[in-house]
Amino acid sequence: MREIDVSFVSTAVKGLFLKANTSIGQDVYNALVTALEKIEESPVGRRVLEQIIKNHDAARATGMPICQDTGMAVVFADIGQDVHFTGGDLVQAVNSGVEQAYSEGFFRRSLVRDPLFDRTNTGTNTPAVIHTRIVRGERVHILITPKGFGSENMSAVKFLTPAQGPEGVRDFIMDTVKAAGPNPCPPTIIGVGVGGTMELAAIMAKRGTLYTVGRRNPDAKYGALELEILEAVNNTGIGPGGLGGRVTCLDVHIDFAPGHIAGTPVAVNICCHAARHAEITL
Numbered sequence: 001m002r003e004i005d006v007s008f009v010s011t012a013v014k015g016l017f018l019k020a021n022t023s024i025g026q027d028v029y030n031a032l033v034t035a036l037e038k039i040e041e042s043p044v045g046r047r048v049l050e051q052i053i054k055n056h057d058a059a060r061a062t063g064m065p066i067c068q069d070t071g072m073a074v075v076f077a078d079i080g081q082d083v084h085f086t087g088g089d090l091v092q093a094v095n096s097g098v099e100q101a102y103s104e105g106f107f108r109r110s111l112v113r114d115p116l117f118d119r120t121n122t123g124t125n126t127p128a129v130i131h132t133r134i135v136r137g138e139r140v141h142i143l144i145t146p147k148g149f150g151s152e153n154m155s156a157v158k159f160l161t162p163a164q165g166p167e168g169v170r171d172f173i174m175d176t177v178k179a180a181g182p183n184p185c186p187p188t189i190i191g192v193g194v195g196g197t198m199e200l201a202a203i204m205a206k207r208g209t210l211y212t213v214g215r216r217n218p219d220a221k222y223g224a225l226e227l228e229i230l231e232a233v234n235n236t237g238i239g240p241g242g243l244g245g246r247v248t249c250l251d252v253h254i255d256f257a258p259g260h261i262a263g264t265p266v267a268v269n270i271c272c273h274a275a276r277h278a279e280i281t282l
């Protein structure tokens with residue numbers, strides 16, 4: 001049994017949110033540069049990509065946030081079953097790390113206490129949305145994303161009949177992308193969860209937005225479906241910033257889980273070009 005003081009978790013979470021909000025992942029950055037140099041043909045689309053890349057360069061150089069929407073804090077924690085947390089409450093520790101990062105980074109705090117009846121700001125950008133999994137071993141892996149809501153708002157969940165198959169999944173994703181149009185700040189990364197229950201599909205979709213650009217599902221059939229949908233999305237002509245062009249999406253990631261014989265939930269989670277994520281293993 002390995003003991004980890006929760007103060008280490010706080011410090012790690014704080015560092016991850018400071019980093020993610022000011023420095024885009026190299027995979028996303030490289031994909032934007034490739035889109036500009038090799039793919040985008042539209043002059044307006046190219047101009048938008050230039051500005052996005054310039055914005056990322058400026059954020060990295062100055063430590064300023066990539067976007068004014070510094071997001072809702074989402075944390076995925078894979079916790080080894082041989083870990084014992086000491087020194088306090090794990091959830092409080094995660095939230096403390098988020099609060100410190102948003103304070104020190106002067107990041108916008110975007111959460112209200114109650115979405116319907118008390119829309120006062122919590123003042124801390126907490127509570128974070130925390131997803132935990134118990135895994136083998138004595139390590140803790142933390143993956144975070146500050147999730148902007150221009151793109152989160154464009155996400156969707158639907159239940160397909162089993163007979164609708166891959167075509168049904170593709171049609172639902174395309175309907176969601178076309179309805180979103182320019183709103184999710186393209187070029188996007190699209191995460192898709194297929195199977196399980198409604199909430200499992202949604203969590204898989206969220207994780208999908210955080211996979212490295214260019215990663216393919218190890219199952220060849222799903223990997224091929226990812227590429228087919230990526231091409232279809234980029235043929236919509238929505239383009240960078242929604243102003244027209246070839247590059248609407250940088251990648252599509254589909255995860256699947258065993259499902260019930262009677263239904264196939266499909267969740268589509270869209271992430272904007274500010275696809276911010278960071279991770280650490282303790």
Ligand code: SF4
Binds near residue numbers: 071149150152274
């Ligand atoms: S969707 Fe992304 S890029 Fe657009 S405003 Fe929100 S965080 Fe910023």
